[in-house]
Amino acid sequence: MIASGTHNIGLDVTVGDTVLKTTPAEVVSAAQAASGATVGFNVAAQAAPSTGYEPGNYQGLVSMIFETAAP
Secondary structure, three states: OEEEOOEEEOEEEEEOOEEOOOOOOOOOOHHHHHOOOOOOEEEEEOOOOOOOOOOOOOEEOOOOOOOOOOO
16 A cells, blocks of 8 residues: 555555465465576556545555465
8 A cells, every 4th residue: 555644545466477465375386486486576556436546645665575385
């Protein structure tokens, strides 16, 4: 989410073909990870409400943690 005062705009974050949520999700298979896969990511604003986005100076932070399963 990005915010300007009390106004917020939700963000959609996609890594490869996976849209990230607040729950764990696989973004590359074990075989892809073993070979050192490189995947792109995208951060995009969610659709504007019918009244449009509120003007402002928006800022925010996107944090991602990538982990492997224990052997």
